[in-house]
Amino acid sequence: MENIGKNKIGINSWPIFNDNTAPTTTSSPPTDPSATPLNVTLTCTDNADKIAYTFASQQSSAPPPPTDPDFDANGNLTSGTIYSGAILTPSTPDPLFTTYKWRCIDKGGNKESVKTATYVIDSSIPTVTTSLDSTFFDFVSPGGYSNTTIKFSTNQANPAQYKIVYNATSCAAGDGTNLVPMTTLPASAGTQIQHTFDTTTHFTADIPYNIRICVRNVSLVWGSAFLQVTRDSVRPSTTASPTGGSFGALQSVVLTCSDNVSKIAYTKDGSTPSFFANGQINVGLSHTSPIDLTDGVTTINYLCRDKANNEELTVKTQVYTVDTVLPTVAIVSNTYGALSSTGTQIATTLAWTSTKPNANYSIRLGGTDCSTGTVLQTGTTPANINTPTNTVLNNTSFSPDGTYQVRICVVNAAGNFGSTTQTITKDSVAPVIAAPDVTPSIASVNATTFTLSWNAATDTGGSGVAFYRIYRSLTAGTYSGYPNSPDYTATSSPASIAMPDAQKYYLRIQPIDAAGNPAAGGTPYYNEIATRTLFNVTVAGKTASTNPFLVQLGADTLSFTNNGTQTFPSILTAGASYSVTITGQPENQQCAFIQNQYGAANGDITLNVTCVAGYMSAGSLTARPAVPLYYHLYRCNATIVAGSGGGDPQNRNRVG
Numbered sequence: 147m148e149n150i151g152k153n154k155i156g157i158n159s160w161p162i163f164n165d166n167t168a169p170t171t172t173s174s175p176p177t178d179p180s181a182t183p184l185n186v187t188l189t190c191t192d193n194a195d196k197i198a199y200t201f202a203s204q205q206s207s208a209p210p211p212p213t214d215p216d217f218d219a220n221g222n223l224t225s226g227t228i229y230s231g232a233i234l235t236p237s238t239p240d241p242l243f244t245t246y247k248w249r250c251i252d253k254g255g256n257k258e259s260v261k262t263a264t265y266v267i268d269s270s271i272p273t274v275t276t277s278l279d280s281t282f283f284d285f286v287s288p289g290g291y292s293n294t295t296i297k298f299s300t301n302q303a304n305p306a307q308y309k310i311v312y313n314a315t316s317c318a319a320g321d322g323t324n325l326v327p328m329t330t331l332p333a334s335a336g337t338q339i340q341h342t343f344d345t346t347t348h349f350t351a352d353i354p355y356n357i358r359i360c361v362r363n364v365s366l367v368w369g370s371a372f373l374q375v376t377r378d379s380v381r382p383s384t385t386a387s388p389t390g391g392s393f394g395a396l397q398s399v400v401l402t403c404s405d406n407v408s409k410i411a412y413t414k415d416g417s418t419p420s421f422f423a424n425g426q427i428n429v430g431l432s433h434t435s436p437i438d439l440t441d442g443v444t445t446i447n448y449l450c451r452d453k454a455n456n457e458e459l460t461v462k463t464q465v466y467t468v469d470t471v472l473p474t475v476a477i478v479s480n481t482y483g484a485l486s487s488t489g490t491q492i493a494t495t496l497a498w499t500s501t502k503p504n505a506n507y508s509i510r511l512g513g514t515d516c517s518t519g520t521v522l523q524t525g526t527t528p529a530n531i532n533t534p535t536n537t538v539l540n541n542t543s544f545s546p547d548g549t550y551q552v553r554i555c556v557v558n559a560a561g562n563f564g565s566t567t568q569t570i571t572k573d574s575v576a577p578v579i580a581a582p583d584v585t586p587s588i589a590s591v592n593a594t595t596f597t598l599s600w601n602a603a604t605d606t607g608g609s610g611v612a613f614y615r616i617y618r619s620l621t622a623g624t625y626s627g628y629p630n631s632p633d634y635t636a637t638s639s640p641a642s643i644a645m646p647d648a649q650k651y652y653l654r655i656q657p658i659d660a661a662g663n664p665a666a667g668g669t670p671y672y673n674e675i676a677t678r679t680l681f682n683v684t685v686a687g688k689t690a691s692t693n694p695f696l697v698q699l700g701a702d703t704l705s706f707t708n709n710g711t712q713t714f715p716s717i718l719t720a721g722a723s724y725s726v727t728i729t730g731q732p733e734n735q736q737c738a739f740i741q742n743q744y745g746a747a748n749g750d751i752t753l754n755v756t757c758v759a760g761y762m763s764a765g766s767l768t769a770r771p772a773v774p775l776y777y778h779l780y781r782c783n784a785t786i787v788a789g790s791g792g793g794d795p796q797n798r799n800r801v802g
Contacts, residue, residue: 164254165192165193165252165253165254165256166254166256167192167252167256168192168252168256168257168258168259169190169191169192169193169194169250169251169252169256169257169258170190170191170192170250170258171188171189171190171191171197171248171249171250171258171261172188172189172191173186173187173188173189173246173248173261173263174186174187174189174372174374175372176316176356176358176372177263177264177265177266178316178317178358178368178370178372179266179267179268179271179368179369180235180265180266180267180268180271180369180370181267181268181269181270181271181272181273181301181369182237182267182273183234183235183236183237183267184234184235184265184267185232185233185234185235186232186233186234186235186246186263186265187232187233188229188233188248188250190250190252190258192252192256193252193253193254194250194252194253195221195250195251195252195253196221196223196228196229196250196251197228197229197248197249197250198215198216198217198223198225198226198227198228198229198248198249198251199215199226199227199229199233199246199247199248200212200213200214200215200225200226200227200246200247200248201233201244201245201246201247202244202245203236203242203243203244203245204242204243205239205240205241205242205243206241206243207243208243208245208264209243209244209245211245211247211262212245212246212247213225213226213247214226214247214249214260215227215247215248215249215260216249216257217251217257219255221251221255226247226248229248233246235265235267236267237267237269240267240268240269241266241267241268241269241270242266242267242268243264243265243266244264244265244266244267245262245263245264246262246263246264246265247260247261247262248260248261248262249261270367271367271368271369272300272301272302272306272361272362272363272367272368272369273300273301273369274298274299274300274308274359274360274361274369274370274371275298275299275300275371276296276297276298276359276371276373277297277298277299277338278296278297278373279295279297281294281295281297281342282294282295282296282297283375283453283454283455284373284374284375284376284453285375285376285377285378285406285452285453285454285455286344286345286349286375286376286377286378286454287345287377287378287379287452287454287455287456288345288346288379289379289381289455289456290378290452290454290455290456290457291454291455292344292345292346293342293343293344293345294342294343294344294375295340295341295342295343296310296340296341296342296343296357296359296373297338297339297340298338298339298340298359298371299336299337299338299339300331300335300336300339300361300369301335301336302331302335302361302363302369303331303332303333303334303335303337304330304331304332304333305330305331305364306330306331306361306362306363306364307328307329307330307331307361307362308326308328308329308331308339308359308360308361308362309324309326309327309328309329309360310324310325310326310341310357310358310359310360311323311324311325311357311358311360312325312355312356312357312358313355313356314356314358316358316368317358317360317362317368317370318368322358325341325343325348325357326341331361343375345377345379349375349377350377351377352377352378352379352380353376353377354374354375354376355374355375355376355377356372356374357372357373357374357375358370358371358372359371359372359373376406376453376454377454378405378406378452378453378454378456379454379456380405380456381405381452381456381457381458381459382403382404382405382406382407382450382451382452382456382457382458383403383404383405383450383458383459384401384402384403384404384410384448384449384450384458384462385401385402385404386399386400386401386402386446386448386462386464387399387400387402389464390446390463390464390465390466391466391467392467392468392469392559392560392561392562393439393466393467393468393469393560394468394469394470394472394558394560394561394562395468395470396438396439396440396441396468396470397438397439397466397468398436398437398438398439399436399437399439399446399464399466400436400437401433401437401448401450403450403452403458405452405456406452406453406454407450407452407453408425408450408451408452408453408455409421409425409426409427409432409433409450409451410432410433410448410449410450411427411428411429411430411431411432411433411448411449411450411451412430412431412433412437412446412447412448412449413429413430413431413446413447413448414437414444414445414446416445416447417429417430417447418447418461419447419448419449419461420449421449421451421457424455425451425455430447430448430449433448439466439468440468441468441469441470441471442467442468443465443466443467443468443559444465444466444468445463445464445465445466446463446464446465446466447461447462447463448461448462448463448464449461449462467559467560468559468560469558469559469560469562470560471501471502471558472558472562472563472564473500473501473502473505473556473557473558473563473564474500474501474564475498475499475500475501475554475555475556475564475565475566476498476499476500476566477496477497477498477554477566477568478497478498478499478534479495479496479497480494480495480496480497480568481493481494481495481496482494482660482661482662483569483570483571483609483660484570484571484572484573484609484612484659484660484661484662485539485540485541485544485570485571485572485573485661486541486572486573486574486661486662486663487541487542487572487574488574488576488663489574489659489661489662489663489664490630490662491541491661491662492540492541493538493539493540493541494538494539494570495536495537495538495539496536496537496538496539496552496554496568497534497535497536497537498534498535498537498554498566499531499532499533499534499535500527500531500535500556500564501531501564502527502531502556502558502564503527503528503529503530503531504526504527504528504529505526505527505556505557505558506524506525506526506527506556506557507524507525507526507527507535507554507555507556507557508521508523508524508555509521509522509523509524509537509539509552509553509554509555510522510552510553510555511543511544511550511551511552511553512550512551513551513553515553515563515565516553516555516557516563516565519553522539522543522552523537527556537554539552539570541572544570544572545572546572547572547573547574547575547607547608548571548572549569549570549571549572550569550570550571550572551567551568551569551570552567552568552569552570553565553566553567554566554567554568571609571660571661572661573605573608573609573659573660573661573663574608574661574663575605575606575607575608575609575659575663576605576608576659576663576664576665576666576667577603577604577605577608577611577657577658577659577663577664577665578603578604578605578606578665578667578669579603579657579665579669579671579672580601580603580604581669582601583600583601583602583603583672584669584672584673585672585673585675586598586599586600586639586653586655586672586673586675587599587600587675587719587720587721588653588675588676588677588719588720589719590677590678590717590719591642593648593717594644594645594646594647594648595642595643595644595645596642596643596644596645596677596719597640597641597642598616598636598639598640598641598642598643598653598655598675599639599640599641600614600639600655600672601639602638602639602657603657603665605657605659608659608660608661608663609659609660609661610659610660611657611658611659611660612637612658612659612660613635613636613637613658614635614636614637614638614639614641614655614656614657614658615629615632615634615635615655615656615658615664616632616633616634616635616636616641616643616653616654616655616656617632617633617653617654617656618633618634618645618651618652618653619651619652619654620649620650620651620652621652622652622674622676623652623674625654628654628656629656629664632656645677648717650676650677650678650680651676651677652674652675652676652677653674653675653676653677654671654672654674655671655672656670656671656672657671675720676720677717677719678717678718678719679718679719679720679722679747679748679749679750679751680713680750680751681699681713681714681716681718681724681747681750681751681753682711682712682713682714682750682751682752682753683697683704683706683711683712683713683714683726683752683753683755684710684711684752684753684754684755685706685708685709685710685711685737685755685757686709686754686755686756686757687709687735687737687756687757687758688706688707688708688709688732688735688737688757689732689734689735689757689759690707691707691732691733691734691735692732692733693730693731693732693733694706694707694730694732695707695728695730695731695732695735695737695755695757696728696729696730696731697726697727697728697729697755698726698727698728698729699714699716699724699725699726700716701716702714702715702716703729705730706737706755711752718747718751719747720747720748720749721746721747721748722746722747723744723745723746723747724744724745724746724747724751725743725744726739726743726744726753727743732757734759735757735758735759735760736757736758736760736761737755737756737757737758738755738756739753739754739755740754740755740756741753741754
């Protein structure tokens, strides 16, 4: 059985039998009339499940037959009583006839046909009472118990007679074979009589001998006692289930001895089991229930003796290795999830641990379990379960490009595996920057922090773009860290990056895939971009003045009292729009831009300003002082077009 994560396998087993044969039930004793109640036993062979029976009794003659016992399709009792042990025949009123019906159902659901027998209990019949002691053996053998003694008594006396016969149909039938011919009873009733029979003279074949002790009174009425002796000269043989081996679950071992088992002696401590001559166990334990095994290695030695005291030929041995704990394998780290034959990631180190110390392991490529795939490496786990095993996997083990499953398999003492997997991608394909996407963009957050944006590169057929290296330089086109020591890394666009200061920096972006392959070919990186555009204003021709020349960009103002170049402190990123205005002129000059004062910042900008002496008059520059105007105005408006009017002490330029 495999777990959900498909990294552990547990194993157990049990037998399944195919049985299409109906069972067979035998009864004992035979139906000879008896003076005393009898214990009727029923024995079902062939994987018996249960026996059901019914009965009916009547005085002086056989009763009407009882109903048939039966089971339904599921083996449940539908008629009768479940047999649970010897059935004592009723005996009153005297004489009493009792008819029994029975049938057996086996574990396969097969039912035998109904069988029947009628027993008669009649106190007028001679009684025969057996006295079986330690000298009687119901199983005999030339090599075991070679003889058996039968002892009995009766309520009859001389001139009544007795005989002992086997395999007869009844005492009165006169058939069967005599062990003791018709013999006159002792003078006193109740006297014990005994006879000894052996395997040489009497029991010469390996068969059951159904023995009747028959007593006939002077009225020629027979009474009897029944017993069975079986000759068995075959040594027994014991089997173990399950047999020895390695197991991933706790096991219970059942020892089964064939051929009329008496006792099975077994040991688990390495000693050799043995028996005394009388069949009792000398060394070992008696197997009466399953032997439960625990984790570890257990050696079971066992030996059987059968009821005829035949001993198994040799002691047998089974060795069991039980390890119920499946290894748990955990990956601690993996240097790279993707490898390349051309990039920086040509090998990876897989660090992992196992809960089984000193256990064999294998590293497998592909396959579906720990018995398939290609073995890359083998070894033994460390003695300390907290010490990782470092497995180095080279890209050469993975060919062609693609995704591979690496399986780490650790085997326990029972031969069962715990495992885990790691996906490794082999990728020799470099990322690609599409032509329309080569130019990134940048936006300022403040004087030193910027948001850099770009269109993603592609890695079709590869392991996918994993991150981007970003390089920084104060000099365009020169990057000391390129290609392996970037100043920044980003997994995707946009990325927020911080500059060391407010200077102008140049940036280069390079895509890298999961296997460490950088973009290659004609476009190995995105177009260079600067953190800011320098916006300069250069003033020439300015003379000394009280009022400075003022220009404004956004909220920033540059003030010129002399010729020279100044830079707006505002950060103007690439592509941003700008518009510069003149907000102040010197008192004795006019200054003007010689380029457009507005546009888009596609690079550093320098606007040139030229200053000349003079004033503006009617939209034209006049290079001499203005002449004061003296005029009278009547109900009219006047506009000063040049000059400040400062040369009119009478304020005749005032509109009145």
